[in-house]
Amino acid sequence: MNRELISHIVRFVLLIGVQVFLLNNVHFSGMINPYIYLYFLLVLPVDFSPNAGLLLAFVLGLTIDLFSHTLGMHTIASVFFAYGRPYILRYMAPRDGYEFTRTISIRQMGWLWFLTFSTIMIFLHHFVLFFIETFRMSGLGFTFGKSIGSTAITLFLIVIIQLLFTRPPKSSLGYE
Amino acid sequence: MRNFLQFIWNNQFTLLFFLLEFIGFALLTTNNGFHNSKIQTASTSISGNVADIRDSYAQYLGLKEENEKLLEENKRLKERISLREGKNRNQKLPFIYQTAHAINSTYSLGNNFLILDKGASEGVTAQQAVVGPQGIIGVVHSVSDHYSTVMPIIHSQSTVSCKLKKNNYFGLLKWRGNDDRLAVLEDIPNHIGVFTGDTIVTRGGEGIFPSNILVGKAVSSEKNEATGFQAVTVELATDFRKVYNVYVLENKAKPEVDSLIQIMAE
Known part of the structure; x- marks a missing residue:
């Protein structure tokens, strides 16, 4: 448990660093910005307290806001993300329910489940974010397109992180 | 009362959600408009420092000094032009030019911003004009001690x-x-x-x-x-994708213009 906590904290700091120093300066084709810091909220354990999730999302969003001079925008989108997460998780629960200690990863949940879950969650967040940014109904189509483009890039980066940094679970039985 | 407490307990997740979103929107609304709230200044200061660190790595060291000299010379020349134009139009108080660098800027967001490496201690205040070598850029939005943020033309609330x-x-x-x-x-x-x-x-x-x-x-x-x-x-005229050297303009006559507008409004 302790090791898990440390890895959460390290992930929190690293993701903010990458987001602020690197990705905030990347604009694919001038319009599309990836928001990799979402990965932290995405892979919180399934049984993680929803209230604590909300508070963590608030702190994370506020930190990103302070660093990238967009006060309020990432906070609102992240808190919205954390609010929707338990509902989506419940909706997408496998037939036998989640095993108690299961973390959210490609290896644990499978490609199809992970990609579906991530796409829904990331799109929700990006749409709220870009909607607040433009704040006009007239630009809804534009906001929609921008959200889809950015979701694709963020998803791509998150899958890469998954493949690079998650180790296969150590099985005491010697097989998986 | 019991029912009320029970209600809060049962809906704590949703209520917490609304509370946090409320704080978020409060932050968002104080951020817009010309306010110099404490959190605004803190945000300017933090993002300014981050941009400064990044900038110091991104820039060619040798070119920096050379650019600085040219910028200073430009500033002197522009001031002389401003003085001349002022004389021609019987304008007693010309604009004062100050050089600055846009150490961070965005162009792909709905509300873009620039961060300059000059702040209150260099005499920059909110509502000063910012122009670049190609044309106008925007207006200073908020200042901390050593940095300031600019609301460029490409911001949804800029007029x-x-x-x-x-x-x-x-x-x-x-x-x-x-x-x-x-x-x-x-x-x-x-x-x-x-x-x-x-x-x-x-x-x-x-x-x-x-x-x-x-x-x-x-x-x-x-x-x-x-x-x-x-x-x-x-x-x-300004290409916001490569804004770097800018001038912050202080209008010595602004208080006078403002007081006249004030009288008209009353």
Whole structure:
């Protein structure tokens, strides 16, 4: 448990660093910005307290806001993300329910489940974010397109992180 | 009472959600408009420091000094021009130019911003004009001790009073949020012929910008028969994708202009 906590904290700091120093300066084709810091909220354990999730999302969003001079925008989108997460998780629960200690990863949940879950969650967040940014109904189509483009890039980066940094679970039985 | 407490306990997740979102929206709304709240200043200071660190790694070391010399020389020349123009028009108090660098800037967001490496201790205050070598950039939004943020033309809430250079008809320059090279000049009467290539310059009405600073060139114009006004699409002279050396302009006459406007309003 302790090791898990440390890895959460390290992930929190690293993701903010990458987001602020690197990705905030990347604009694919001038319009599309990836928001990799979402990965932290995405892979919180399934049984993680929803209230604590909300508070963590608030702190994370506020930190990103302070660093990238967009006060309020990432906070609102992240808190919205954390609010929707338990509902989506419940909706997408496998037939036998989640095993108690299961973390959210490609290896644990499978490609199809992970990609579906991530796409829904990331799109929700990006749409709220870009909607607040433009704040006009007239630009809804534009906001929609921008959200889809950015979701694709963020998803791509998150899958890469998954493949690079998650180790296969150590099985005491010697097989998986 | 018991029921009420029970209700709160049962809905703690949703209530917490609304509370946090409320705080988020409160932050968002204080961020817009010209406020210098504490959290605003803190945010400017933090993002300024981050940008500074990044900038110091991104820049060629040798070129830095060379650019600085040229910038200082430009500043002196611009001040002399400003003084000259002031004399010609019997304007006693010219604009004072100060050099600065845009150490961070965005162009792909709906509300873009720039961060300059000059702040309150160098005499920068909110509502000062920012122009680049190519044309106008924006207005200083908030300042911390050593940094300041700029609301550029390409911000959804930016409005600048501009005019057609050829006949002085004026309107408000706004940005529609989807292309960092194009802005829209509104409130030009329909009967005024606007052609591709017409030059748009600042009007200098609010006492922020000097008049006749280049804004851009007209690309097309859309007439609205219902209102009687046309919206002119303007190709901005400033390329916000490579803004770096800028000038912050202090208008010595602004308090005087402001007090006159104040009297009119009363």
